[in-house]
Amino acid sequence: VSYHHGDLRTALIxxxxxxxxSGGAAALGMRELTRAVGVTPNAAYRHFADRNALVLAxxxxxxxxxxxxxxxxxxxxTPDLSPARAAVERLRAVGxxxxxxxxxxxxxxxxxxLTQEAGPGAASIPPPYQLLVDAxxxxxxxxxxxxxxxxxxxxxxxxxxxxxxxxxxxxxxxxQDPRVVDAQAARVVDTVIxxxxxxxxxxxxx
Amino acid sequence: VSYHHGDLRTALIxxxxxxxxSGGAAALGMRELTRAVGVTPNAAYRHFADRNALVLAxxxxxxxxxxxxxxxxxxxxTPDLSPARAAVERLRAVGxxxxxxxxxxxxxxxxxxLTQEAGPGAASIPPPYQLLVDAxxxxxxxxxxxxxxxxxxxxxxxxxxxxxxxxxxxxxxxxQDPRVVDAQAARVVDTVIxxxxxxxxxxxxx
DNA sequence: TGTACATCAGTGAACGCGCGTTCACTGATGTAC
DNA sequence: TGTACATCAGTGAACGCGCGTTCACTGATGTAC
Numbered sequence: 001v002s003y004h005h006g007d008l009r010t011a012l013i014x015x016x017x018x019x020x021x022s023g024g025a026a027a028l029g030m031r032e033l034t035r036a037v038g039v040t041p042n043a044a045y046r047h048f049a050d051r052n053a054l055v056l057a058x059x060x061x062x063x064x065x066x067x068x069x070x071x072x073x074x075x076x077x078t079p080d081l082s083p084a085r086a087a088v089e090r091l092r093a094v095g096x097x098x099x100x101x102x103x104x105x106x107x108x109x110x111x112x113x114l115t116q117e118a119g120p121g122a123a124s125i126p127p128p129y130q131l132l133v134d135a136x137x138x139x140x141x142x143x144x145x146x147x148x149x150x151x152x153x154x155x156x157x158x159x160x161x162x163x164x165x166x167x168x169x170x171x172x173x174x175x176q177d178p179r180v181v182d183a184q185a186a187r188v189v190d191t192v193i194x195x196x197x198x199x200x201x202x203x204x205x206x
Numbered sequence: 207v208s209y210h211h212g213d214l215r216t217a218l219i220x221x222x223x224x225x226x227x228s229g230g231a232a233a234l235g236m237r238e239l240t241r242a243v244g245v246t247p248n249a250a251y252r253h254f255a256d257r258n259a260l261v262l263a264x265x266x267x268x269x270x271x272x273x274x275x276x277x278x279x280x281x282x283x284t285p286d287l288s289p290a291r292a293a294v295e296r297l298r299a300v301g302x303x304x305x306x307x308x309x310x311x312x313x314x315x316x317x318x319x320l321t322q323e324a325g326p327g328a329a330s331i332p333p334p335y336q337l338l339v340d341a342x343x344x345x346x347x348x349x350x351x352x353x354x355x356x357x358x359x360x361x362x363x364x365x366x367x368x369x370x371x372x373x374x375x376x377x378x379x380x381x382q383d384p385r386v387v388d389a390q391a392a393r394v395v396d397t398v399i400x401x402x403x404x405x406x407x408x409x410x411x412x
Numbered sequence: 413t414g415t416a417c418a419t420c421a422g423t424g425a426a427c428g429c430g431c432g433t434t435c436a437c438t439g440a441t442g443t444a445c
Numbered sequence: 446t447g448t449a450c451a452t453c454a455g456t457g458a459a460c461g462c463g464c465g466t467t468c469a470c471t472g473a474t475g476t477a478c
Contacts, residue, residue, distance in 0.1 A: 004440065004454050030432060042433075043455050051432065113377065155373070155390050156366065156397035162377075163369025164361065171319065171368075173361075184361050191362040195401025210421050210473065236465060248466075249422050257465065416477090423471070431462085438456070444449090 009047040011037050016058035017108070024107040025114055028055050055114075062112040065105070067127035070097035074131075087138040088193065088202045094135045095161040095189040098128065102165030103181070109165065132157060139198070149197040160192040215253040217243050222264035223314070230313040231320055234261050261320075268318040271311070273333035276303035280337075293344040294399065294408045300341045301367040301395040304334065308371030309387070315371065338363060345404070355403040366398040 005011065015036040019027040030051050034041045048054040073093040081089060102109040115126065125133075136153050139145040145153070167173045168181050190203050211217065221242040225233040236257050240247045254260040279299040287295060308315040321332065331339075342359050345351040351359075373379045374387050396409050 008454075029430085031430075040456055041431095042435095042457095045433080046454055113372075152390065152393060155370065155379075156394045159369035159373055159394050160362065160366045160398065161369065162372060163365035163367065166319075166368060166372060167361070167365060184358065187358060188362045188365050191401035192366065192397060193401070194403075195397035195399070214421075235463085237463075246423055247464095248424095248468095251466080252421055414478100418476080419474080421471105421473085423469105425468085425470105427465105427467075429464085431464095432460105434460075435458085436456105437458105438454105440454085441452080443451080445447100 005037075005039065005043075008037065008039065008043060012044060012047065012054060013057050013061060016054065017061055020058060020062070020107045020111050021105060022107055024110040025055060025059075027107070028058060030054070055111075059111045059115040062108040063115060063126050063128065065108055066098065066101050066112050067131060069101040070094050070128060070131050073097040073100070083142045084144050085202055087135070087142040087144055088198060090138055091132075091135040091157070091193060092189055094128075094132050095157065095192075096185060098161045099165050099168070099185045099189075102169050103178075106169055109169070113162070129154070129158075139196075144198055144202060145196065153196050156192055156195060160188060164188045211243075211245065211249075214243065214245065214249060218250060218253065218260065219263055219267060222260065223267055226264060226268070226313045226317050227311060228313055230316040231261060231265075233313070234264060236260070261317075265317045265321040268314040269321060269332050269334065271314055272304065272307050272318050273337060275307040276300050276334060276337050279303040279306070289348045290350050291408055293341070293348040293350055294404060296344055297338075297341040297363070297399060298395055300334075300338050301363065301398075302391060304367045305371050305374070305391045305395070308375050309384075312375055315375070319368075335360070335364075345402075350404055350408060351402065359402050362398055362401060366394060370394050 012033050015033045016028050019032060019036065028051070030044050031041050033054070034044050044054065048057065070093060073096060074090055077086065077089045077093060079086075101112075112128075132154055136145075136150055136157070140147060140150045164185060168176075168185070173181050173184070193203065194200060218239050221239045222234050225238060225242065234257070236250050237247050239260070240250050250260065254263065276299060279302060280296055283292065283295045283299060285292075307318075318334075338360055342351075342356055342363070346353060346356045370391060374382075374391070379387050379390070399409060400406060
């Protein structure tokens with residue numbers, strides 16, 4: 001369906017992604033985005049009820065970007081590992097992928113987390129969260145964790161990587177040497193995984 | 207030194223704490239705070255160079271509030287524990303205190319973390335961080351952890367409690383039953399502690 | 413003790429800014445006969 | 446195939462708002478002789 005502009009709706013979302021990449025959610029203004037697209041401010045109201053609707057639309061896109069980063073990291077896992085070790089590596093990839101996105105795409109990451117505020121509406125499961133669930137299920141399937149150990153393991157995992165991402169992004173680690181932060185990221189992820197009950201032998205010896 | 211108003215500087219900071227308590231950093235405006243104190247907007251410029259200076263002054267106060275919450279939780283520890291178990295309990299108190307402040311005083315917590323952005327100036331060590339360092343040192347002193355295990359343990363600890371605080375405050379746990387969140391908080395904190403290498407026997411069996 | 417003076421905390425008014433949103437409209441697109 | 450019409454995406458101008466900050470000032474406080 002192509003009218004005057006072409007497809008203003010997706011044009012605005014794309015402009016939003018470009019703006020949010022460096023400026024985060026604060027950079028998503030009606031005037032700012034319509035200006036970027038070359039259109040009058042109120043033209044946006046043909047496609048979005050108000051500013052918040054536009055922000056949520058952009059935020060939904062960033063969710064997919066986070067999930068993609070996790071996938072990329074997972075597909076880089078060496079295929080010659082035992083099932084148990086491979087399952088552990090997939091969980092590490094989920095965590096390190098999350099941290100990696102946060103550090104390299106600060107603005108998008110901020111926006112992706114913002115979607116979580118959506119509330120009790122409980123729309124669909126966000127793609128990155130689904131990958132975490134799958135990775136944890138994989139540890140049970142390969143006999144690394146018992147059902148009891150796995151139960152509720154999402155929260156310690158998500159808490160740790162999210163917290164580290166925030167420390168590295170807006171907190172005391174933000175001006176540290178990136179290589180040092182890399183090393184700490186790996187350390188932190190391995191610490192939670194060990195805390196879940198995964199035997200140390202299944203973690204990569206550093 | 208008491209002039210016309212009395213002490214406008216501290217009056218503004220106190221008004222800032224009251225405003226930030228519910229509204230966070232966004233509630234700290236020059237006009238909003240001077241209005242609350244009953245004074246002209248530009249009167250504030252006698253005491254603060256600009257808005258940012260005022261915000262940082264208020265944020266520094268909130269750091270102390272977080273440290274106080276940790277202290278309170280530590281002083282509630284039963285005194286009849288073995289040195290090792292007591293040391294573990296102190297670390298738990300630091301983590302659970304951090305999470306507790308975040309959940310009960312959202313606005314103050316946001317502001318306290320904001321101070322971390324200060325940058326490479328590296329002013330003084332923030333009081334809550336110092337308590338974390340002390341608790342970890344206590345684990346070495348009581349023989350619970352080796353020097354190697356303790357080294358850099360600040361980051362997994364802080365990451366986990368900070369991330370959980372964010373999930374419970376702005377994320378998917380924000381509308382959950384508070385008792386469920388309490389239980390998860392304890393679970394999450396114990397998970398990192400175990401991940402550090404603390405034997406499970408030293409953790410409270412649930 | 414009393415007067416003249418300097419200090420400086422706070423006043424009153426205004427600056428320019430960018431924001432989200434609403435109004436009545438125009439004119440290109442697609443549709444019906 | 447051609448004309449009349451309805452649709453509706455985008456225009457242009459304006460609304461009210463609250464913000465941070467600057468200007469020249471006033472008048473209460475403290476100080477020197």
